Amino acid sequence: MVKKAENIIVGISVGDLNGIGAEVILKTFEDTHMLELCTPVIFANVKILSFIKKNLNLESNVHGIDKLEQLIHGKINVLNVWREGVNIEFGVNDENVGKYAIKSFVAATKALKEGLVDVLVTAPINKYNIQSEEFHFPGHTDYLNQELEGDALMLMVQDNLRVGLLTDHVPVNEVSQHLTEALIRTKIKTIAKTLTQDFSISKPKIAVLGLNPHCGDHGVIGKEDDEIIKPALKKLFEEGVLVFGPFSADSFFGSGQYEKYDAVIAAYHDQGLIPFKTLSFGKGVNYTAGLDKIRTSPDHGTAYEIAGKGEADFNSFKEAVYLAIDVFNNRNEHNELIKNPLKTKQKQL
Incomplete structure (x- = not known):
């Protein structure tokens, strides 16, 4: 009722x-x-x-x-x-x-x-x-x-801007240790389900930010993007999840790319929350997705x-x-x- x-x-x-x-x-x-x-x-x-x-x-x-x-x-x-x-x-x-x-x-x-x-x-x-x-x-x-x-996930929301995190309250020097294909799959599927059932978006498009500067520049500045994030996203896309990336985080928000997607997933806390809080003008909301x-x-x-x-x-x-x-x-x-x-x-x- x-x-x-x-x-x-x-x-x-x-x-x-x-x-x-x-x-x-x-x-x-x-x-x-x-x-x-x-x-x-x-x-x-x-x-x-x-x-x-x-x-x-x-x-x-x-x-x-x-x-x-x-x-x-x-x-x-x-x-x-x-x-x-x-x-x-x-x-x-x-x-x-x-x-x-x-x-x-x-x-x-x-x-x-x-x-x-x-x-x-x-x-x-x-x-x-x-x-x-x-x-x-x-x-x-x-x-x-x-x-x-359920499996809780922090999703920051302000109108059509939605930013989720692969890792949340984790020290920066430990982030790469937490990034696994299993974690990425779980978090992205949780966000996709949330966008559908909680935000009424039938075919949500999700962008994922890379961990390293310039997504590692083909391994020159870190291998996690090539060896962990890209393969995980490829498999999810093949399964029908409209997930894209990884994108270089430094220019993603400033260029307005985020406006093309229903949600953005950052690799770690400050990578996602600094641009979110800058753009949300004090009206942002922390929503616990996945429960x-x-x-x-x-x-x-x-x-x-x-x-x-x-x-x-x-x-x-x-x-x-x-x-x-x-x-x-x-x-x-x-x-x-x-x-x-x-x-x-x-x-x-």
Whole structure:
């Protein structure tokens, strides 16, 4: 059954309370039109959200609940994940605050896993202060990959610009060790499936960037492009995946080549994210592709330097909410068409 817009429940993990996470969440839903698109539920504590709202002179009205069955459509719901107070010092890297960021995230993920919320949008965390014996993951994506079915892949999105990664949080001097034909095949097939089911692109075209300068110049500046990437892409293309490359990364974005493709896959983190963040103008979204559930986040961090000052730009978080809703609707439509192929034919007529 297709949900009405306002009945799409968006679960939100609050992120680092000393950062800008709560600010961008509250600013996003100050616009009452957002409450017509979905029903937000923030996994945190209503007293703390009220304190932050007052500190920032925001007008958002938060509604505290103790269980998800109590949420009200048209309200900014705050599920009380904990009761005790938390000492908030904006801009401070605090290990105790990190624990509450993870309490929020783990509870929101559980709700997503159990189908109590439809999508998950995560506010920024500090990857250092969240580490503990109970939670030892580099970030959101790795934990989601453990808890949810599928094979998680970070896909950065801003309108028609989509950038994925073959390797993500890997030191640069270890990237080549991680590049294998099996990895390349898995990542590209995941992106191809995502573009079809989540972005409604029937025959997606995917570009892959080379690892080395000038794709290795036939082995003069590295052999990985010739010996690993090219053979993998050739086999995938022969199997019907519209994948092209590898392309020299230095000129790919500046020349506008990326506009010819539905997604671009970079070999490593900065190779993809530097041009993406340059082009996305603060409206980029981090989408976790490859999972059976939907998760998005803004493409920025905790921004301690401006936390508590009311200066945070909320556009990236707002776009993350929009994308989560769009993907939810696209995926439902895709699944419905698979169940009823006649609808596909009728749509094409």
